[in-house]
Every structure is written in structure tokens, then in C-alpha cells.
Amino acid sequence: MISTDHQLDPPERECIEPSPARSDISPPNDDTLAALAKALAHPARIKILRILSAQQTCITGDVVIELGLAQSTVSEHLRVLRQAGLVQGEIERPRTHYCISSNGLAALKAGVASL
Numbered sequence: 001m002i003s004t005d006h007q008l009d010p011p012e013r014e015c016i017e018p019s020p021a022r023s024d025i026s027p028p029n030d031d032t033l034a035a036l037a038k039a040l041a042h043p044a045r046i047k048i049l050r051i052l053s054a055q056q057t058c059i060t061g062d063v064v065i066e067l068g069l070a071q072s073t074v075s076e077h078l079r080v081l082r083q084a085g086l087v088q089g090e091i092e093r094p095r096t097h098y099c100i101s102s103n104g105l106a107a108l109k110a111g112v113a114s115l
Contacts (some may be wrong), residue, residue, distance in 0.1 A: 025106045027114035036108045039084035057099045
């Protein structure tokens with residue numbers, strides 16, 4: 001779903017996470033930490049997280065433009081990050097708005113800090 005609007009203006013709707021990350025998040029178990037780390041094991045996924053952290057929310061088409069990768073490739077990277085709990089998306093046909101999951105990122109930070 002490539003956006004026909006090639007501007008990176010913030011969309012009208014914000015992502016679905018209203019509250020900041022909880023500060024009391026315990027480190028995840030080893031399997032979960034490994035899954036989080038695996039989700040970060042591609043440079044494009046790191047770049048996606050950087051793009052999303054710079055904006056409140058971003059549609060898939062904007063990420064495609066920023067990365068210069070095929071839409072299907074970006075969608076797969078977003079799927080991996082979403083499955084790991086690092087990003088979340090809100091479907092608003094025909095677009096999906098993505099943002100970083102602050103709780104997912106906090107769990108990753110807690111897990112790395114516990115090493």
C-alpha cells in the first residue's frame with residue numbers, strides 16, 4: 001500500500017498507545033529477549049525504528065519512501081517488528097499507521113540492561 005501522499009506530515013490520527021512506557025517493566029525471559037534481539041537483526045529494521053521514533057506515527061508508504069525499499073519488503077520488516085512487540089499498527093483503510101510500542105522498547109531496554 002504505497003501512499004500517494006509523499007509528504008512526511010504527521011497523519012491526522014495518532015497511534016493507539018496513549019500512555020508512556022511503564023517504568024516498572026521487568027526484564028523479559030531469555031526466549032523473549034532473544035526474539036526482541038532477533039527482530040533488530042537487520043539494518044532496515046533499525047532504520048524503521050529510527051524513522052518511527054522521530055515521528056508520532058507513520059504510514060507504511062512514508063517508511064517505503066524513507067528507506068527506498070520495495071513496499072513488500074518494508075511490510076515484512078514491519079511485520080517482524082510488530083510480532084516482536086516493538087511497533088504497533090492501527091489499520092485505517094487503506095493505510096496502516098505505525099508507531100513504536102513504548103512498552104516493547106522498555107522491555108528490550110530492561111532485558112539488555114539485565115545482561
